[in-house]
Amino acid sequence: xxxxxxxxxxxxxKTGQSMTLQCAQDMNHNSMYWYRQDPGMGLRLIYYSASEGxxxxxEVPNGYNVSRLNKREFSLRLESAAPSQTSVYxxxxxxxxxxxxxxxxxxxxxxxxxxxx
Amino acid sequence: xxSVAQPEDQVNxxxxxxxxxxxxYSVSGNPYxxxxxxxxxxGLQFLLKYITGDNLVKGSYGFEAEFNKSQTSFHLKKPSxxxxxxxxxxxAVRVGYSSASKIIFGSGTRLSxxx
Numbered sequence: 001x002x003x004x005x006x007x008x009x010x011x012x013x014k015t016g017q018s019m020t021l022q023c024a025q026d027m028n029h030n031s032m033y034w035y036r037q038d039p040g041m042g043l044r045l046i047y048y049s050a051s052e053g054x055x056x057x058x059e060v061p062n063g064y065n066v067s068r069l070n071k072r073e074f075s076l077r078l079e080s081a082a083p084s085q086t087s088v089y090x091x092x093x094x095x096x097x098x099x100x101x102x103x104x105x106x107x108x109x110x111x112x113x114x115x116x117x
Numbered sequence: 118x119x120s121v122a123q124p125e126d127q128v129n130x131x132x133x134x135x136x137x138x139x140x141x142y143s144v145s146g147n148p149y150x151x152x153x154x155x156x157x158x159x160g161l162q163f164l165l166k167y168i169t170g171d172n173l174v175k176g177s178y179g180f181e182a183e184f185n186k187s188q189t190s191f192h193l194k195k196p197s198x199x200x201x202x203x204x205x206x207x208x209a210v211r212v213g214y215s216s217a218s219k220i221i222f223g224s225g226t227r228l229s230x231x232x
Contacts, residue, residue, distance in 0.1 A: 004160070035222075040126070042207060043161070043222040058219060090160055105151075106220065108160030 004109035023091030032074035123223035138193040140208030149211035
């Protein structure tokens with residue numbers, strides 16, 4: 001049981017290049033999330049998917065796209081990378097625990113450290 | 118605006134002493150509050166959460182948190198700190214309702230426990 005996995009662990013891009021960050025979970029969770037973590041700013045939500053087939057914007061969606069490929073996988077795409085997208089990216093997932101929406105524990109992947117030159 | 122604040126960037130405590138990491142929130146409706154911990158080069162791990170009921174919530178690794186509605190606070194506490202507790206701690210709060218709800222994280226507090 002691997003939990004939440006992310007690939008790659010590290011990536012260096014040049015400005016304007018594109019790439020896709022992959023995330024998969026094996027816990028049969030309905031909801032998945034993409035965050036970015038920047039020093040002094042905590043985690044900020046980029047996009048989330050409440051269930052398979054749906055995606056919604058979070059706090060900072062500009063410059064990103066997502067795909068909920070199936071229940072297990074949720075990818076994040078940078079179409080034209082910019083230096084401002086240098087960050088650590090975390091994927092997370094959660095199951096509905098029956099206490100109401102938004103009460104669910106999130107399980108995080110190990111992160112992808114992205115540098116855009 | 119709905120938000121969560123961690124007023125201290127860093128907290129330094131001697132091993133064996135009690136520790137407190139502060140968190141205050143501003144949300145409409147009933148607050149759902151969380152604490153997560155991040156060890157170096159790792160993703161966040163869940164510590165505890167308050168949904169309803171007893172104001173004192175117990176979580177992993179001997180941590181607990183007290184929900185105070187009048188002060189809109191949810192401070193993380195531990196009676197006796199360990200060096201291994203040194204990490205980055207995040208408070209988080211749910212905003213929104215139903216399937217559109219999401220979690221907002223604070224900026225984090227670095228906890229340093231000296232031997």
